[in-house]
Amino acid sequence: MRTLEYLLGAPELRATFWPPVLVGLLVAALCSALSVPVVLKRMAFVGQGVSHAAFGGVGVALALGLIIGAAAHGTGLLAVVTLFCVAAALGIAWLSDRPGARTDTAIGIVLAASMAVGFLLIRAAAARMRASGLPPPPSVESILFGSVLNVGPGDAVLAAAATAAVLALLWWYRRPMLFWAFDESASPAFGVPSRAMRSLLLIVLALAIVVTMRLAGVVLATALLVLPGAAALELTDRLRPVYAIAMAVGVLGVAAGLVLSFEMNWQPGPSIVLALTAMFAAARAASSLRSRRAHPQEKPA
Amino acid sequence: MSDPATNATPAIDYVGVGFAYPRPVAGANGGSVEALRDITLRVEPGERLGILGPNGAGKTTLMRITLGLLPCQRGAVRIFGRTPEQARRERLIGYVPQRSDAELAFPISVRQAVELGPAGRLTGFARLSPDDRRRVEESMSLLGIADLADRPVGKLSGGQFQRTLIARALAVGARVLLLDEPTVGIDVTGQRRFAELLTSLRDRLGVTIVVVSHDLRTIAAASDRVACLSRTLHSHVAPEGLTPAVLAEVFRHDVEGVFGEVHVDAHPAADCDDPAHHHHHHHDHAKGGGA
Numbered sequence: 001m002r003t004l005e006y007l008l009g010a011p012e013l014r015a016t017f018w019p020p021v022l023v024g025l026l027v028a029a030l031c032s033a034l035s036v037p038v039v040l041k042r043m044a045f046v047g048q049g050v051s052h053a054a055f056g057g058v059g060v061a062l063a064l065g066l067i068i069g070a071a072a073h074g075t076g077l078l079a080v081v082t083l084f085c086v087a088a089a090l091g092i093a094w095l096s097d098r099p100g101a102r103t104d105t106a107i108g109i110v111l112a113a114s115m116a117v118g119f120l121l122i123r124a125a126a127a128r129m130r131a132s133g134l135p136p137p138p139s140v141e142s143i144l145f146g147s148v149l150n151v152g153p154g155d156a157v158l159a160a161a162a163t164a165a166v167l168a169l170l171w172w173y174r175r176p177m178l179f180w181a182f183d184e185s186a187s188p189a190f191g192v193p194s195r196a197m198r199s200l201l202l203i204v205l206a207l208a209i210v211v212t213m214r215l216a217g218v219v220l221a222t223a224l225l226v227l228p229g230a231a232a233l234e235l236t237d238r239l240r241p242v243y244a245i246a247m248a249v250g251v252l253g254v255a256a257g258l259v260l261s262f263e264m265n266w267q268p269g270p271s272i273v274l275a276l277t278a279m280f281a282a283a284r285a286a287s288s289l290r291s292r293r294a295h296p297q298e299k300p301a
Numbered sequence: 302m303s304d305p306a307t308n309a310t311p312a313i314d315y316v317g318v319g320f321a322y323p324r325p326v327a328g329a330n331g332g333s334v335e336a337l338r339d340i341t342l343r344v345e346p347g348e349r350l351g352i353l354g355p356n357g358a359g360k361t362t363l364m365r366i367t368l369g370l371l372p373c374q375r376g377a378v379r380i381f382g383r384t385p386e387q388a389r390r391e392r393l394i395g396y397v398p399q400r401s402d403a404e405l406a407f408p409i410s411v412r413q414a415v416e417l418g419p420a421g422r423l424t425g426f427a428r429l430s431p432d433d434r435r436r437v438e439e440s441m442s443l444l445g446i447a448d449l450a451d452r453p454v455g456k457l458s459g460g461q462f463q464r465t466l467i468a469r470a471l472a473v474g475a476r477v478l479l480l481d482e483p484t485v486g487i488d489v490t491g492q493r494r495f496a497e498l499l500t501s502l503r504d505r506l507g508v509t510i511v512v513v514s515h516d517l518r519t520i521a522a523a524s525d526r527v528a529c530l531s532r533t534l535h536s537h538v539a540p541e542g543l544t545p546a547v548l549a550e551v552f553r554h555d556v557e558g559v560f561g562e563v564h565v566d567a568h569p570a571a572d573c574d575d576p577a578h579h580h581h582h583h584h585d586h587a588k589g590g591g592a
Contacts, residue, residue, distance in 0.1 A: 040407065172425045179421035182414065183403040186466075189368045189396035190473070191389060191422040233408065237453040242408045 003262045020151040020215055020268065023159045024254045027212045027224065030163040032250025033170060034208055035229030036242055037201055040181050046096075046202065047222040049107035050089045051209045055143060055218045056114025057084030059121030062137050066125055078158070078210065085206035088114070093202050097195065146217035146269030148261065155214055162211045166204045173200060178239075217269035224250065227276040231283035253279050310382050312477050312509035313344040313367065317376030320362050336362040338533040340376070346476075349503055349510045351524030353517065358531045360513050364481060367511075368396060381476065392419075395470030395508075397480040400463050405455055411465050412450040415441055418469035433472065440468035443505065444498070460491055464498075471502070477509045478502070484519040496522035 006017035038047055061080035088110060096103035119140065126137050142150055170177065180187045180197035187194045205225065212221040232245035257272030264271070318340040321333035337359045344350050354360045365371040366378060369385030380388035388394055395418070409417075419433035429437075441447040444464040454462060463483065470478055478499075484492045496519075499510050512523050520527055529535040 040404065175417065175420050175423050178409070179417045181404070182407050182409065182417065183398065186396060186398040186403065187421065188370050189389070189394075189398075190418060191392075237406075237408045237455050238410070239408050239413060 001263070003259050006262055015153075017148065017262070019153050019156045020148045021258055022156040023151050023211070023215050024258050024268070024272070025251060026156070026159040026163045027208070027215065028228075028250040028254035029247055030159075030166055030208050031212060031221075031224035032228035032246040033167060033243065034201075034205060035225050035227070035250070036232065036246050037177060037181050037229075038205065038225050039229035039233060041184075041201070043201070043205070044222065044226045045104060045107055046089075046092055047205055047209065047225045049092055049111045050085050050202070050206050051213065051218045051221045052111040053088030053114045054081050054085050054209055054213050054221075055118035056121075057081035057118070058138075058143050058218075059118035059125070060084060062125035062129075063121045066128055081213075082207070082210045084114075085210055086203055089202035089206040090199060093195075093199050097198075142217070142267075143213070144217050144219050144269075145267045146213070146215050146220065146272075148215070148268050150214045155211075159211045162207050166207060169200065169204060173197070177201070215268055216272055217267075220269035220273045223273040223276055224254070227273075227280050228253065231276075231280040234280075234283040234287040249276070249279050249283070310346070311343045311379070312346045312348065312381060313342075313511070314379040315340045315342045315376070316378075317341055318363075318366065318373055318378060319375030320359075320366060320371065321374065322362075335532065337366075340530075340534055342528055342534060344477075344509060344511060346381075346509050347503060347507050349499060349512070349523060349525045351520035351527045352511065352513045352530050353515070353520040353527055354513075354530035355515050358515075360515075360530060361481075363530065364396075364479060364513055367479060368394060392473040392475060394477045394479055395467075395473055395475030397463075397466050397470045397478060397483060399482045399485055400459060400466065401485065403462075403466065405457075405462065407454055410451050410453055411446055411457070411461075411468075412437065412441065414454050414465050415468045415472050418472040419474075432474075436474055437468075437472045440471040443471065443502065444468045459486060460494075463487075463495075467498075467502075471506070471508070475508065477511060480510070480512045482514050482516070483512060483523075484514065484516060489518070492519060492522055495519075499523050 006013050007021065008014070038044060058077065058081055061077040061084075064080060065076060091110065092103065092107060095101055095106040122137065122140055122143070126139075129136055138147070138150060176187075176192045177197055177200070179190060179192045180194050184194050187197070208225065209218070209221045212224055216224060228246040228250035229242075231249045232242045235245055236242055253276035254272050257275035258268060260266060260275060261268040261271035318337055319335075320337040321335045324332050324334055340363065352360060352363070362371065366373050367380070367385060369389040373385070378385050380393050383391065383393065415437050416429065416433075419436065420429050423429070438447070441450055444467055446461060446464050446468060449457065449461060454465060457465065467478070467480075480499075484495055487495060499512070500523075502508055503510055510523075512520060514520050
């Protein structure tokens with residue numbers, strides 16, 4: 001078992017592998033709590049758009065880093081990426097708020113464009129940095145699919161802070177958020193600010209993606225924002241159980257994915273997504289089995 | 302119910318309400334699209350008013366103004382003497398959206414959905430007041446869904462779901478119920494039962510009921526008085542007064558309105574000023590209670 005060796009073995013190993021595990025469990029809690037409103041409001045594709053904007057954000061951050069000479073790693077990069085994601089999220093909110101808007105078209109365009117910009121800028125920046133003897137930036141592959149080695153103790157602190165902040169926000173606004181998710185068009189008439197709720201959800205979505213992408217990569221971060229909620233909604237139609245199951249699925253899936261990643265020496269992003277997908281499939285199978293076996297329920301009159 | 306005409310403060314008082322949307326098409330030579338013109342109407346407390354109008358007649362605009370979600374560009378609206386914004390803060394109006402707008406497969410119980418009425422705007426540590434809690438339970442019993450309180454809304458029938466939405470609106474302690482297209486997708490028997498339900502709510506709570514719909518049958522069954530809306534008010538009559546001539550006027554006008562709205566601004570609804578339909582200029586002779 002490499003996992004045990006990594007987590008309980010020599011100090012250097014522990015120093016390398018504990019931060020990604022901590023970050024993984026934190027973002028699992030964060031993303032699975034968010035995944036419930038994301039799935040209920042059918043915002044999976046919005047999340048996809050925001051996370052791909054993060055890729056463009058990395059490119060821009062690296063290019064900026066070269067121009068103004070600031071470190072292309074660490075907090076500067078993260079700050080730029082965060083700004084980029086929040087801007088993308090609010091841009092999507094603004095676009096989808098317009099009458100007759102085609103949200104999916106807008107997201108599709110933003111997504112593709114930021115991937116293109118990101119890829120070219122990252123490549124160009126990497127070449128320049130190599131040429132001038134700077135430490136190379138993270139590889140495109142590790143940005144896309146995540147890497148255990150991307151994640152240091154600083155990331156664990158950041159993930160803890162972001163998780164605490166987002167969960168607190170979600171709890172504070174739980175009732176207006178619930179009303180908005182349940183019945184958006186009626187919510188203003190009941191004093192629930194629907195636009196503010198949408199923006200809030202998109203901003204915390206962007207934050208969650210930023211802290212998740214170091215570990216799981218931008219392409220796969222959204223899986224964490226969809227699969228736990230989707231699995232939970234297969235299993236129950238009660239509010240608190242939905243959240244509890246989603247968080248359990250998220251934490252278990254990430255743990256299993258990390259073990260898989262350590263044992264097989266796979267990248268963490270794909271391993272986590274595979275584990276979560278397997279759990280979703282199991283939930284789906286369980287729910288269809290149950291509904292097939294269930295005695296015909298009282299028919300809706 | 303006492304004769305509503307004797308009451309002092311009207312439940313809703315529209316005086317010369319007008320509204321126009323900015324022209325949506327860029328490059329068009331400015332101007333605006335008139336949605337409502339000179340709406341004057343007095344809704345008496347305890348009355349069941351139907352607002353009948355085809356699509357594009359301004360029903361949604363009128364509802365949004367009544368709910369304080371759109372400003373009243375011309376004229377004024379008062380709800381029990383308050384502005385719509387005040388009325389919303391004081392929760393005087395309970396809004397019942399079209400059933401199809403709410404998410405059916407949603408993981409909440411009937412009670413949780415009804416509680417959202419008074420609780421939707423609460424944040425953080427704020428809790429439902431005991432009064433609100435009591436009203437939640439009372440509203441569910443009034444609508445006959447108390448025994449479904451713990452059922453997930455996804456397992457309700459259409460009619461039960463609608464009762465849940467009405468209970469949610471009543472649970473805020475509303476004195477006016479505003480229902481948007483309440484019978485879409487409900488069969489004839491269901492519509493009749495629905496009308497009876499509204500009557501019993503009015504009789505037991507004294508609540509004023511405004512039903513907004515394009516469906517003639519709904520309006521005729523659920524109203525004491527009908528206002529025909531097609532950008533402006535054409536007439537307000539007892540349901541029996543909905544003669545083919547009146548309806549033809551309302552719906553014909555709208556056919557022009559629907560196609561003309563975007564570019565026909567040049568002759569702003571000139572046919573509205575047909576002298577045969579000037580009821581809205583002397584609104585205060587409210588004709589209450591049919592029969």
